[in-house]
Amino acid sequence: MGSFSDRLIFLWLCFVSFTDATSTIEQKLREDPDLSEFLAMMERSxxxxxxxxxxxxxxxxxxxxxxxxxxYDPSLKNDDRLVKYHMLNLPKKTSQLGSSNTHLISDLEGNPPLWITHKSEKYDTAIYINNARILLVQSNIQAKNSRNMEQILHKIDEVLVPVVTRTIGQTDLYSPNAWEFIDNYESWMNIKNHRIRLFKEQILFHKKQEIFKTEGGHTFFIPVDDGFKNTKAVDAKVIDGHVIPKQVLFTSPTEKGENFQTLANSDNIKVHVAFSEETEGKSTMIYIKSHTLYGDKKGVVIAAIKQANIPVRNGVVHLIHKPLMVVDQTVKQFLELNKEKEDGPLSKFCQEIFHSEVLGKEFMNVIERSKQITLFAPTNAAWDESNLQNLLKEGSKIKDVLTMHLIPDEAVYIDRIANKEVVQKGTYNSKKNLFFSVNQNNHNRTFMVEGGGVMANIVQPDIAASNGVIHVIDRVLGFPYTTIFDKLKYDSTLNDTYVLGARTRVNELLNDTSRKFTYFVPSAKAWNQARLDLPSAIKKVFMHEYIYQAEQILERHLVVDEESYTMQKLKLMGNQTKGVDLKTIRDNITISVEEQNNNSFIIHWQGKKIQVFRPNIECTNGIIHVIDYPFVDKGDIVVSSISPLSITPHLLTLIVAKYLLL
Structure with missing residues (x-):
């Protein structure tokens, strides 16, 4: 081998070749045209x-x-502080960034944190820095500077904006905690002229500063001055309801609709909050909803986020347009406010109310007169049903529909529906009741309301008003849009009858819109009760070998005539002694109808009293009455030693002929 000097030269050439082969961060940035804006900012610093x-x-x-x-403030674009907030003084790959609710120390003076959030998605886990998503496929780009020091580049989809003072040099105000942010709100750049003086005064009055100083990572909601109507309503409990402890929640990675516990959590009060997202016209708005489960005033208060994702030393601050938990509007004011929002999520409902001066005035008078009221407000999408557009042209029908969305003189909160304390209620439309049900799917519960043949999901329950409660629903009540077949198919409480009809040929009739049906449909509870009373017979009704007998029983429940019959009409057609003969698919059935004081009905059939659980469910081809016991008797299925499959040729011929004539 050569001399020592030759070997030294060889090693030096290898070193030079190695460093030349490794690009610097600046070179990596220049190679990517999608990072030209950030590169220009760096070059200015x-x-x-x-x-x-x-x-x-x-x-x-x-x-x-x-x-x-x-x-953000345009002057920040030429400010070193903005660039430095995008830097760490150690090289870290995405696998080294830390877990959710932890933070990294940025390179900006005062070392304000960069908060980490991991969000589980369908195929992988997304990583966020504050509210910016790391573009994982385009990240972990390694480089070395001229001193051979390792550097790593990650691409993100949002600019990281720090909390900085308007005047450079005020180092004592770098990296504020939430209280320092509130206490010095006029000093910060990029707060869009929002004032938070009133909330600060209430914090001081109730001596709640410490909860905004607590170390760790938390989420703080700060209402701006413009949204205050009554400062005295913001007491110590309300202030607690504006803080989510031990979780740092930026808007993009936070699951919408997920409930988070606030500091308002004691034997006397419990408040959850959740983020939501609404499309209004071409823009998307983020809202925060407080839900007081129990306390002085139950219900949901919704506040728009005016400025989101302000990072502080102990978490994140969101400026909101009004205080949470404080119920400061009536149902009337709620409607008037949504009417003014042309692209608001409930604007179409409000427009229909006020479209007719007479109807609008009557509707609002009822709301004003009632000490407590429950309003069901359909979303804008609910009004897009094509058949509904024709209805809107008929003044009398639209009145019937709108008044069905109003329960006067009572506030029906969702917990009463969940506990089955309330299963039906009368509406301002005296002829129509609303029926409530709960669909349990694993840990998820869906609350539903039915009126006039329409089953709607309650998509936002318990919006609080000073004189009642508002529930947002996904369909317009009172305007049937499905056939009897579809109603049975998609209503879980009627599933047993649907399954039985599918095994026979009865369901095939129920999509026919050229005929008028009245269908007495046993609920799931009805079949369960019949199983207890007639265990052997009902078991066989649902067995494949007894399809013919099952078909006979179902046909007894299905009336076909020139018109469909409401319970009120059936009552008028007969009397309790004589009853009324109805032509069913199978043969005739005789029933009598008794109306009770609470507007419910009882059917008398063969000595049985059968409660009508949900009467007058309108469909496009008829009416359903949900009953709590089937029209079935123990003599309907006679089990002999001969197999039920042993049908004589003569009987088989009769069965085939019957269906050919349908």
Whole structure:
């Protein structure tokens, strides 16, 4: 081998070749046209360039689109502080960034944190820095500077905006906690002229500063001054309801609709909050909803987030347009406010109310007169049903529909529906009742309301008003849009009858819109009760070998005539002594109808009293009456030693002929 000097030259050439082969961060940025905005910002900063040339680093580089949608003080674009908030002084791959609710120390003076959130998705786990998503496929880009120090580049989809003072040099105000942010709100750049003086005064009055100073990671909701109507309503409990402890929740990674416990959590009060997202016209709004489960005033209060995702040393701050938990509007004011929002999520419902001056005035008078009221408000999408558009042209029908969405003189909260304390209620439309049910699917519960043949999901329950409660629903009540077949198919409480009809040929009739049906449909509870009373017979009704007998029983429940019959009409057609003969698919059936004081009905059939659980469910081809016991008797299925499958040719011929004539 050569001399020592030759070997030294060889090693030096290898070193030079190695460092030349490794690009610097600046070169990596130049190679990516999608990072040109961030590169230009870096090049304007001498401090950043010197820093990158002298030590290790991690860079979170926003893509160009992130700058186009960012809303921050324009002067920050030429401010070293913005760039430095995107840097760490150690190289970290995405696997080294930490878990949710932990933070990294940024390179900005005062070392304000960069908060980490992991969000589980269908195929992988997304990682967020504050509210910016790391573009994982385009990240973990390794580089070395001229001193051979490791540096790592990650691409992100949003600009990271720190809390900084309007005047550079006020180092004592770097990296504020939530209380320091509130206490010095006029000093911060990029707060969009929002004032939070009134909430600060209530915090001081009730001596609640410490909850905003608590170390760790928390989420704080701060109402701006413009939304205050009554400062005295913001007491110590309400202030507690504006803090989610031990969780740092930025808007993008936080699951919408998930409930989070606030500091308002004691034997006397319990308040959850959840984020939601609504499309209004071409824009998307983020809301925060407080739900007081029990306390002075139950219900949901919804506040729009005016400025989201403000990072502080002990978590994140969201500025909201009004205080949470404080019920400061009547049902009337709720409707008037939503009427003014042309692209608001409930604007179409409000427009229909006020479209007719007479109807609107009557509707609002009922709301004003009632000390307590329950309103069901359909979303805008609910009004897009094509057949509904024709109804809107008929003034008398729209009145019947709208008045069905109103329960006067009572506030029906969702917990009463959940506990089955309330299963039906009369409406302002005196001829129509509403029926409530709960669908349990694993740990998820769906609350439903039915009126006039329409089953609607309650998509936002318990919006609180000072004189009642509002539930947002996904369909317009009182306007049938399905056949009897579809109603049975999609109503879980009628599933047993649907399954039985599918095994026979009865269901095939129920999509026919050229005929008028009246169908007495036993509920799931009805069949369960019959199983207890007639265990052997009902068991066989649902067995394949007894399809013919099952078909006979179902046909007894299905009336076909020139018109469909409401319970009121059936009552008028006969009397309790004589009854009324109805032509069913099978043969005739004689019943009598008794109306009770609470507007419910009892059917008398063969000595039995059968309660009508849900009367007058309108469909496009008839009416359903849900009954709590089937029209079945123990003599309907006679089991002999001969197999039920042993049918004579003559009987088989009769069965085939019957169906050919249908």
């Amino acid at each position: 001498d401090v950043v360039n010197i820093t990158l040339s002298s030590r290790q680093a991690t860079i979170f580089a926003p893509i160009n689109e992130a700058f186009q949608k960012a809303s």
